[in-house]
Amino acid sequence: MKKIKVRYAPSPTGFLHIGNARTALFNYLFAKKNQGEFIIRIEDTDFSRNVEGGEASQLKNLRWLGIDWSEGPDIQGPFGPYRQSERLAIYQKYAQKLLDQDLAYKEFQEGHTTFAIRFRVPTNQTFAFDDLIRGKLTFQSQEIEDFIILKSNGYPSYNFAVVIDDHLMQISHIFRGEEHITNTPKQIMIYQAFQWHLPQFAHMTLILNDNKKKLSKRDANIMQFIEQYEKLGYLPQALFNFLSLLGFSPLSQTEILSPQELINLFDVARLNKAPAMFDKTKLDYLNNQHLRKLLPEVIASFILQKKYLALTTAPTNYKEWMTKFVALFQDRMHYMQQITDFYQLFFQSTPFLSxxxxxxxxxxxxxxxxxxxxxxxxxxxxxxxxxxxxxxxxxxxxxxxxxxxxxxxxxxxxxxxxxxxxxxxxxxxxxxxxxxxxxxxxxxxxxxx
Structure with missing residues (x-):
């Protein structure tokens, strides 16, 4: 049996988003459940959209969630480089192979000597694949126009680069969002042009907001980024738990699960086709349940480290006082910064009656x-x-x-x-x-x- 190897391939265009974190997590769970490998690849060829610090932030927040990897931009392996911007010569070599076989052609801009390379879409062919979540999906080639694989600036298109990288890095399975379904037939064409073995695809369900619309970075009423939850004092194991349930129904009597329990329970057959709802109330509940499992002194140490309570005059033996204070409110706490709300509720210097x-x-x-x-x-x-x-x-x-x-x-x-x-x-x-x-x-x- 071919060794299982999966990847998370973000663009450094921003910080780690809820949807991207879920994608990384499902790939990670699948790899760990099957004693496979999980790697990171950075898709950074669109420089106009790259954000300074975006890559470092993604890696930092993945590690905070408890996700690790065996190869990536910070852990060199045998299939590097792991940034697409450092692999341009590789893409150009494979584009030339398609040109040589007349499976692609040059497209010159009028009045310019530079050219893009377009893939020649086969005529009257059916392209199908068995999606691990959705079953058999079929596309007709006449529905797809010839598409660019190498831009005039020498940079690859998304669909071309991911195929080359996934093949050369020996990726066996690809878990990604359902918005990538329409990219899949183009990628299959490229795999077949090179006579390469197809990986197995699994297109995960959408995540919806309260209005039952796709969760978007423009949803101002929803915190979108993992870093925001970390700063408020949510536990990484609680976010891991919550994200795992966005499109996955584990065979378990409880939804309060540790990372290792989720790895053990992960089953592709229990991934849902129906959209997942982003339920902040459920996240708060799960985080509360994970907080209850911790000793008060552990939470107190974290609160003191983060300086959530900025007291002008700290009580004598502050850590002991904080540990008792946490014990008092631990069962009610949804996230650790909430300790400031409890303090302000009871420790007001000027008495006031409702x-x-x-x-x-x-x-x-x-x-x-x-x-x-x-x-x-x-x-x-x-x-x-x-x-x-x-x-x-x-x-x-x-x-x-x-x-x-x-x-x-x-x-x-x-x-x-x-x-x-x-x-x-x-x-x-x-x-x-x-x-x-x-x-x-x-x-x-x-x-x-």
């Missing part, structure tokens, strides 16, 4: 006494979680307050919020000074009613 909280104070006359009781208790205790929890328990047991009223008054009085995480740890992190300040403010408001 209309809902104010209504509770107005309609529950016991709250004034409850707030005074907790103020007096908290004023004299050591402000640590276990001590705070025991103090709350004692107040509950030693008084006849309705429990529901007591706990709601406690939460509003100490945090100015009606909802939140575990109260004892939250109060420890807020600190005695802020808690007493909040209680004083809420007590003052309650006494007005």
């Amino acid at each position: 209309q809902e909280a104010t209504h509770f104070l107005q309609t529950n006359p016991q709250t004034t006494l409850i707030l005074k009781t907790f103020y007096n208790v908290f004023d004299v205790i050591v402000f640590e979680k276990d001590v705070i929890a025991n103090s709350i328990k004692q107040v509950t047991n030693q008084n006849d307050f309705a429990k529901k009223t007591l706990f709601m008054a406690l939460r509003i009085g100490t945090t100015c919020k009606m909802h939140g995480p575990s109260i004892a740890l939250l109060l420890e992190l807020l600190g005695k000074k802020q808690v007493l300040k909040n209680l004083s403010y809420v007590l003052e408001q309650a006494q007005k009613f």
Whole structure:
């Protein structure tokens, strides 16, 4: 059996896009599942569209996702160079072979000595291939005009270069987007002209936005680039998980899967023909589930490294404080930069009551006494979680307050919020000074009613 070898061949015209990342990932999953090779090739012959830093950014973000390769522009192998701009002599040699066999011809521009080379499309022929996802696809040669394979500046066309490169680099399978289906008959013609063996093609489904239109870089309401998610503190394994499910239905009881589990489960027969929906809510859910698997100190270290919280005065033993803070909100966190939202929600220096909280104070006359009781208790205790929890328990047991009223008054009085995480740890992190300040403010408001 021929060794499996696949490639991801981006143009350095921008940063790693969701769609391109999915393409790279499916090729990678297929290679790893079948003990094959995954390589990178840079298609950079359109200099007018190339972006400075585009190649480096693509490679950096692929590695961040957990994708590695055995050959590429940064890992030389036996089939290089791996940038098309460094392979011009190769393309020109093969174009000349087609000219010599009268399978291509020169096309001169009027008044110029330079020429392009066009491939001579065979007449009245059928070109077919078995797509691994879509089944047999058929094209008629009369539907296709003679097409350029080498431009007048000596640079190859896309369809010519990819055939030469894929053959010489011994690519066995090509996973790519369905927009490339119409390129395939032209590429098959070139393969047949050289009497080369065809690779197997798999054209993946489109990715659609909320409006059920093809995901586009112009969709301003959707973050398009992997780098954006990395900066917000999404986990690479969560993006890997999410992207893998865009057009693939693994045979699994759960969608929360590690990279190795996805490699083990990958099956071309379970790739979908129907378009995949880009669902940001699902991405947030998957990232939350992967975050829950991490120790709080791991997340805390990352948050400190990224400096998501720019505090003017950091708490004593900041890393320990941050670890506790993460533990408090970890189950609610969709991405790590969200820690700033949680901080701003509870750690505001100026207390403020919502209309809902104010209504509770107005309609529950016991709250004034409850707030005074907790103020007096908290004023004299050591402000640590276990001590705070025991103090709350004692107040509950030693008084006849309705429990529901007591706990709601406690939460509003100490945090100015009606909802939140575990109260004892939250109060420890807020600190005695802020808690007493909040209680004083809420007590003052309650006494007005």
